[in-house]
Amino acid sequence: MLSKNKIKFINRLKQKKFRSETGLFIMEGDKLVSELLSNRKESIVQLVATTGWLRANQHLLHRGIKEITEVSEPFFSKITSFESPTGVLAVLSIPQFSFHENDLKKQLSIGLDTIQDPGNLGTIIRIADWFGINTIFCSHGCADCFNPKAVQASMGSVLRVPLFYVNLETLLDKMSFFDDYIVYGSFIEGPSIYNSKLSNTGMLIFGNESRGIQDSIKKYIRFSLSIPSFSRQKNHAESLNVSAAVAVFCSEFMRRGL
């Protein structure tokens, strides 16, 4: 059974500070946890599930899970982040990645400047995973990628895509010493991405949901790109959602390399 202390422990993992202290985070939901049990069993520190979920998923549980805690549904409702809980969550170790500036020159990366909504961040990680983007750099002002909403929106991609919280300016400043390292920025106006020359290496920068890319970052951008609006209406949407812009940018950059 889940003691009061354990309920408290799991609920505290919803806070960034406690995740940093423990190096742990939560992944919740039947689909995500079932995938984990099939492909990444070793990363599970603790599995918490209702009696009903455990009974229905015995085939996934044979070996190698460090700790399984069976709880009643009312207990599970005290730890879930879901409105309609599916009866299972896993406590996982935060994955450790590393990068070398020299490697960055050979790949396409994403740089995120103060993306505040964890759902947007998670969706961007999932898009990067699909399009084979190797690295994401987040400014310190971005949401935490191990926030339960970000983990959920990433659909598990947060375990696969190397993501680093960095001082974006410092990193871009370092990279600016490489002449052939191109930094692109996503803007609402400017040269159309469809008519611009695109490289298959460099960094694509996306800015905050309402304020866009800040000036201190802008100065490192060699090419400003926009996704033109095709609307003929006078008052159309002011902008695309940032994750939709990331999807279009990744599609356009990767397609050109085909």
Place this chain on the structure above:
Amino acid sequence: MLSKNKIKFINRLKQKKFRSETGLFIMEGDKLVSELLSNRKESIVQLVATTGWLRANQHLLHRGIKEITEVSEPFFSKITSFESPTGVLAVLSIPQFSFHENDLKKQLSIGLDTIQDPGNLGTIIRIADWFGINTIFCSHGCADCFNPKAVQASMGSVLRVPLFYVNLETLLDKMSFFDDYIVYGSFIEGPSIYNSKLSNTGMLIFGNESRGIQDSIKKYIRFSLSIPSFSRQKNHAESLNVSAAVAVFCSEFMRRGL
């Protein structure tokens, strides 16, 4: 002041049934309501705002708003859908649109089969607005586009993009009598959208977040298209989020028409 009955009335507008009965919905938040006051004042049936918001936004309020209700912050917290309320919401009339099957032949539309997440639906409406897609058809199994989360994710585009709840099968069956009407479907596997011939008219169908497009709709699809994954990892993301897929499809279809 806001009476108990009015609080109840506004809270009931969070339910689809009551929205249908009254023909009203809620749009909340400083950015969206400020835009409304600048561009679409006439659609506001009632404005509810805190004393602080009204004081800071007097310049927006000169004329023509039917009813303004000033409330205290504690009162506003009883009607807000936001975690961090900005102190203003508007009650609006649900916009009325109409379409003719003959017009559909000349344009590109989106068909949504059981999109369940209101956030996804709202984001798709915003993307359609940006890319100048004239019409969205939702199967009856889709989320309600006037759900507060959908309205929020659409960033007001729900007022601009004509969206109809229809029996998708019946509509596609009617449209199938036009030989030159092409229905495309978004799938995880199949011919790459980048190598396929795309028309600038017809319908793009997207399916449910986990189950995809149902069989009864599939049979009307002439061309299946996929967004190829560029990942070299063995276990990469299983799929793109449906709104990311809509963004890539719209980008690719519209770009070709340039």
